[in-house]
Amino acid sequence: MNKLDNPILQVLEGYKAAVWAKDADSFVALYDRDAVVFDMWGTWSYNGIASWRAMTEGWFGSLDAQRVIVDFSDAHTMVAADLAVVHAFATYKAVDASGVxxxxxxxxxxxxxxxxxxxxxxxxxxxxxxxxxxxxxxIFRR
Incomplete structure (x- = not known):
């Protein structure tokens, strides 16, 4: 099944696009209003969309002219009725305005x-x- 046929992988594509565009609205729209996020940086957990939006706006705002390319590899999905799980490796690359x-x-x-x-x-x-x-x-490099 390719990305176009798999709606869970389409969520990952939406994640990548929203991060590249620094589009907080599109990014948080991927999440349930009651989402719980265990992120790596500074906060033990984000509970609910308002706290996740605040983190997202801070992250995107801190980038100035930089952009972030997100790549997912080895993504595996499991779907059962209305629940799904995906796990993958994510690479985040900050690039300057010329792509360096x-x-x-x-x-x-x-x-x-x-x-x-x-x-x-x-x-x-x-x-x-x-x-x-x-x-x-x-260890930040796979």
């Missing part, structure tokens, strides 16, 4: 989605990276 890569990192990403009247919505998201045992440093 400034920095990049890899994350592990898991999303739980629920089918709603207006499509599949992310109800839970969890991102992580492993910790190197000897130094307790986060």
């Amino acid at each position: 890569e400034l920095r990049a990192m890899d994350n592990r990403l898991t999303m739980a989605l629920r089918q709603q009247a207006d499509g599949w919505k992310i109800v839970h998201q969890h991102t992580s990276s492993p910790i190197e045992a000897g130094t307790a440093q986060v």
Whole structure:
């Protein structure tokens, strides 16, 4: 099944497009209003769309002229009735206005989605990276 046939992979495509465009409205529209997000940065959890929107606006606003390219690899989906899970590796690359890569990192990403009247919505998201045992440093490259 390709991305065009798989509505869960279409959500990932929407995620990529919204991040590239720095479009907070399109980004948070991918999420359920009661979504719980376990993100990697600074906050233990985001509970509900208002807190996730605030994080998103802060992230996109901090980029100035930079943009972020998101690539998903090894995405696997499981669907049962109106619930779905997808897990993948996500690479985030910040680029300047001319497309030069400034920095990049890899994350592990898991999303739980629920089918709603207006499509599949992310109800839970969890991102992580492993910790190197000897130094307790986060491993940002796969």
